[in-house]
Amino acid sequence: MSRMLRASAVMAAGTMVSRVTGFVRTMVLAYAIGTFALGDAYNAAYAIPYSILDLLLLGVLSSVVVPMIVRAQQHDPDGGQAYEQRLLTLSAVALIAVAVVAVFAAPLLIDLYTGWAPTSPQYVAAVTLARFILPQLAFFGVGAVAGAILNTRDRYGAPMWAPVANNLVVIGVFLIYVLLGFGSDVNMVGTGGLALLGLGTTVGIVAQAVILIIALKRVGFAFVPRFDLRNARLGEMGRAGVWTIGYVIVTQLGFMLTTNLASTAGDVVEGHGISPYTLAFQLFQLPYGVIGVSVITSMLPRMSRAVGEGRLDDVRSEFGSSVRLICSLMVPVSLLLMVLGPAITVPIYGHGANSVADAVYIGNVLQVYGLALVPFSLFQLLLRVFYSFGDTRTPVFIGAGTTAVNAALMLLFNALLPARYTVMGLALAYAIAYALGGLAAWWLASRRVRGLGGWTIGMALTRMYLAAMPTAAVALAAVWVVTGVFTGLGFVNSLIVLAVGGGLGLLLYLGVAHRMRIPEVNSIVGMVAGRVGR
Incomplete structure (x- = not known):
């Protein structure tokens, strides 16, 4: 019990920092745009990339990808580095393609996740926000794979602190939004205010990914794009996941x-x-x-x-x-x-x-x-x-x-x-x-x-x-x-x-x-x- 308690306390302390800053982020968001039409539009658009990533990557990351990376590190002659490079290459290319398609399909995605009429102001705002937010798919996915590689190398600092940087960036964006006086009326916010909210949210994910990639480089990982996907063990990954x-x-x-x-x-x-x-x-x-x-x-x-x-x-x-x-x-x-x-x-x-x-x-x-x-x-x-x-x-x-x-x-x-x-x-x-x-x-x-x-x-x-x-x-x-x-x-x-x-x-x-x-x-x-x- 004491061993479990100590281990859990250490991880809980790290998680707490990320959760608290995320908590402050939601406070500032509610202060800036409220919980009416504009708030609903933002929360609907914000949820979509996470849902897509759950389907494509995050659901299998810990249960499938991490064990496969560990096996490659243990059994491949190069310690698994080529396999990790293939995995990052595949993730980057696939998620960039998904992000591009998702941006064009933003109206369809908002239709799937909400019951709003296409002419309603919150629907129009949500589609615009989604087009600014969905590009984060590529950065978030690559960052998640980079974090998984770091975890297999017993480097937990960057994966713990990178979300904090994301939260701090977005908190700053929301405060700028308030200072510029865009307001919470979905009919009055305009494209400029929606762009600030959407692109600011994406910049936070970019910051998170950059921190993880820099941390990966510091542990000796050299990224070389590899397109020889036959050796990416996709069949094994699919069967396991x-x-x-x-x-x-x-x-x-x-x-x-x-x-x-x-x-x-x-x-x-x-x-x-x-x-x-x-x-x-x-x-x-x-x-x-x-x-x-x-x-x-x-x-x-x-x-x-x-x-x-x-x-x-x-x-x-x-x-x-x-x-x-x-x-x-x-x-x-x-x-x-x-x-x-x-x-x-x-x-x-x-x-x-x-x-x-x-x-x-x-x-x-x-x-x-x-x-x-x-x-x-x-x-x-x-x-x-x-x-x-x-x-x-x-x-x-x-x-x-x-x-x-x-x-x-x-x-x-x-x-x-x-x-x-x-x-x-x-x-x-x-x-x-x-x-x-x-x-x-x-x-x-x-x-x-x-x-x-x-x-x-x-x-x-x-x-x-x-x-x-x-x-x-x-x-x-x-x-x-x-x-x-x-x-x-x-x-x-x-x-x-x-x-x-x-x-x-x-x-x-x-x-x-x-x-x-x-x-x-x-x-x-x-x-x-x-x-x-x-």
């Missing part, structure tokens, strides 16, 4: 439905469309990105080695330790999100082009997403059980089932709920789908490893929820008292609620969990106390 690509396709279809429903709701009720969904989802993902990803990154190699050596007891032990460690923090955070959602979002998003009411709605969506935090984290952990066995096929079927349930629930809630609650319904569908998907994944993974220690994990989670109940009560009391005395949630009132409900509530959880002798919390408290005492 076909199921991972299938999983990405399934999830992207679900995302496409989400953006279509959200964009249509935003047409009916301004400020209740894609932007609140995007901003709330990013906040929801923050705890998992910092805590969950770090634990999973340190867990998967050890679990894979245990599988390779036939030590299923160690697989169960590693999985159980990871679940308890993640949930020891996710449980109180999820309850705080459900109680303090608007108090979190008002200080962040209730400025500039956004009103306090707009920020409160983002917080309401975040409250619903709080229900999904623990199920989503457990779902991701369970998928790693299959990956440790080299099984990329089963997660596709689990993901397909989860996405199908999510889609059905989204359509149901969209039909039943008024437009102002549509995005909240999308969040609720997400939470229910991942809870059911987690149950299916648990049953299949338990059969694979002959039991996952469900009773032990269930009892541990029960104790964590019991320890977190006083935290939720304190947070709820803070909301009731402050909003009752000061009438509503303004900037200062929200900070008071966060300080009392969030800060005091978390300290209370640590104290109660320590008294209940929850070992994972004791380990965290001990590590922090040790560092403070130095």
Whole structure:
């Protein structure tokens, strides 16, 4: 446990810097263009290149490309350098071609991801923004491959800091946009303002790619274009990555439905469309990105080695330790999100082009997403059980089932709920789908490893929820008292609620969990106390 905790803490510290600057980036974005038509247009255009990259590259990068690079380094006479050069050449040429095609196909892509009429101002703005943003496909893809090569050489600094540079560049662009006074009215912004937003976003990705390429050169990698693609092992890569690509396709279809429903709701009720969904989802993902990803990154190699050596007891032990460690923090955070959602979002998003009411709605969506935090984290952990066995096929079927349930629930809630609650319904569908998907994944993974220690994990989670109940009560009391005395949630009132409900509530959880002798919390408290005492 202590080894996992230390490894995860180191990676979490690096991830935190990137996540925090990304968080500031979304704050400045909301301040500059708001969450109405222009904000929706930007968020729709911004999501498309990431969706394309997921389909073409990112889905197979860690599961297929990195292992193939490692094998080439181990077995090729030149230490794999020629193979790496072929891979970079192929990525650059293919993604440049994809970027060119995507720019010309921007209207079709916006049609696929939104429900806007082609004559609507947000559709026109989104198409223009997409044409400025989509060229980043080439730079982002090449940078991702460069980062993968650096990771295989145990160089983690540049891949960790390059996204920070990207975020800082884009933050600067948004601030320039505000200073130039382009505003948040989609009808008044003009081509110049859209070009600044779109090209500025692309320049951030260019900066990120340049940092990774320079770092690659500094570790002795000399790039020589190689077009002898017969030796690129594309067949092997395709066979290994076909199921991972299938999983990405399934999830992207679900995302496409989400953006279509959200964009249509935003047409009916301004400020209740894609932007609140995007901003709330990013906040929801923050705890998992910092805590969950770090634990999973340190867990998967050890679990894979245990599988390779036939030590299923160690697989169960590693999985159980990871679940308890993640949930020891996710449980109180999820309850705080459900109680303090608007108090979190008002200080962040209730400025500039956004009103306090707009920020409160983002917080309401975040409250619903709080229900999904623990199920989503457990779902991701369970998928790693299959990956440790080299099984990329089963997660596709689990993901397909989860996405199908999510889609059905989204359509149901969209039909039943008024437009102002549509995005909240999308969040609720997400939470229910991942809870059911987690149950299916648990049953299949338990059969694979002959039991996952469900009773032990269930009892541990029960104790964590019991320890977190006083935290939720304190947070709820803070909301009731402050909003009752000061009438509503303004900037200062929200900070008071966060300080009392969030800060005091978390300290209370640590104290109660320590008294209940929850070992994972004791380990965290001990590590922090040790560092403070130095």
